[in-house]
Amino acid sequence: MLQLKSTVNTILPKPARELYIKQRDAFLFRVAGAANYDTSSLLQGFGAADLANIFRSPELDREWMEVGPKLEALGITTSAGGVNSGDRRAIYYLLRHFRPKSMLEVGTHIGASTVHIAEAMLQTSRAEASAPGKLTTVDIMDVNDPVRKPWIEFGSTSSPRALTDGLGANEIVTYVTQPSLEFIKSTTQRFDFCFLDGDHSAKAVYPELAAATRLLNPGGVILLHDYFPDNKSLWAEGRRHAGPWQAAQRLISEGAQFTVLPLGALPWPTKLGSNLTSLALVVHA
Numbered sequence: 001m002l003q004l005k006s007t008v009n010t011i012l013p014k015p016a017r018e019l020y021i022k023q024r025d026a027f028l029f030r031v032a033g034a035a036n037y038d039t040s041s042l043l044q045g046f047g048a049a050d051l052a053n054i055f056r057s058p059e060l061d062r063e064w065m066e067v068g069p070k071l072e073a074l075g076i077t078t079s080a081g082g083v084n085s086g087d088r089r090a091i092y093y094l095l096r097h098f099r100p101k102s103m104l105e106v107g108t109h110i111g112a113s114t115v116h117i118a119e120a121m122l123q124t125s126r127a128e129a130s131a132p133g134k135l136t137t138v139d140i141m142d143v144n145d146p147v148r149k150p151w152i153e154f155g156s157t158s159s160p161r162a163l164t165d166g167l168g169a170n171e172i173v174t175y176v177t178q179p180s181l182e183f184i185k186s187t188t189q190r191f192d193f194c195f196l197d198g199d200h201s202a203k204a205v206y207p208e209l210a211a212a213t214r215l216l217n218p219g220g221v222i223l224l225h226d227y228f229p230d231n232k233s234l235w236a237e238g239r240r241h242a243g244p245w246q247a248a249q250r251l252i253s254e255g256a257q258f259t260v261l262p263l264g265a266l267p268w269p270t271k272l273g274s275n276l277t278s279l280a281l282v283v284h285a
Contacts, residue, residue: 029203029246035210039257042213042284043221051261051281054097055090063096063123064089071119074163078271080154082112083197083225086270087277090263091195091223094281095120098221100192101133106180106208107198107225108139110151111160117195118169135169136191138176138183140198180204184211192217196244197225205247209282213258224248227280229262234276248282259285 054060068089078084083091091113095103103121108114114137125132137160143150144161151159158166164173176183180198194212196205205224212222226241227248233240248260262280270277 029201029206029243029250032203032206034254035207035251037210037213037251037256039213039284041216041218041220042258042282043219044284046221046261046281046283048261051263054093055263055267057093057097060093060096064092067092067119067123071115074115074166075157076110076112076115076163077155080110080112080156082109082154083279084271086266086268086275087225087279088112088116089268090266090277090279092116092120094223095193096123098193099124099128099133100220102189102191102193102217103133103135104184104189104191104194104212104215105135105137106139106184106194106196108137108143108160108175109197110154110156111137111143111163113195113197114160114173115163115167118164118173119167121172122167122169132169132172133192134172134174136174136176136187136189138178138180138198140177140179142177144175181208181211184208184215187215189215190217191215192220193223194220195223195225200226200241200243202243202246202250205243206250209244209247210251210256213256222282224260224280224282226278227260227262228278229260229280234278235272235274237272240278244280257285258282 095117103117105114105117117135121133121135141150144159161175196208224244227244228240231242231245260280260282263277266275266277269275
């Protein structure tokens with residue numbers, strides 16, 4: 001398999017290579033056996049109206065007026081294929097509302113969402129005068145490699161660890177270099193909130209989402225990135241990832257008792273001149 005992958009990468013031009021990968025992943029998704037899930041711990045009784053209230057909270061708006069500029073000053077690039085600045089704000093609001101004590105992030109990348117999650121958890125700790133929660137962030141690549149410095153390749157000036165350390169979050173953030181599904185299936189930790197933003201192919205999201213449901217504490221939630229309802233793009237100019245929607249739909253068709261709540265239109269700008277977001281919350285049906 002590795003030899004075939006190397007050959008494909010060597011001899012095929014980029015468009016053909018992308019088509020091959022897309023077709024290969026679609027085949028692997030179709031032939032994958034049914035995944036094991038357990039949705040009993042997902043948050044119940046939460047709907048679209050509750051979600052809208054979070055993003056129209058005057059209290060969180062006032063807090064963001066202080067926190068937002070501090071996070072913006074970190075200079076995290078918006079051109080590295082990660083979550084845009086409007087999505088980062090939405091993630092912050094969600095974390096401040098749900099106030100998780102244990103958090104899992106899949107797909108650290110340059111640390112854009114990691115920083116906002118960490119700051120939200122620190123703010124919750126200060127507001128409650130309690131010990132801060134713990135964030136475990138997983139990536140297949142060593143995002144803090146001091147030799148390769150992958151963050152520079154993506155246009156960032158600081159490693160994710162340097163960013164979170166700068167917030168004073170060094171004791172609450174754990175960086176894990178491991179395939180996400182391997183970590184999810186092997187960890188003994190349980191989480192209040194999971195953010196899945198790694199490999200967006202259906203073949204990867206399907207087992208990952210199913211396995212994540214089994215890691216939740218009671219009342220837990222899962223957040224998806226690049227979820228496009230009915231596999232339709234939100235932006236005329238933007239590309240879409242079919243994987244998260246396809247994975248969720250398959251699990252639902254197989255009996256998983258959850259519903260996906262797209263965040264939809266936010267009260268602030270996101271990207272491509274819009275206020276739309278592809279973030280979506282997974283809760284109990």
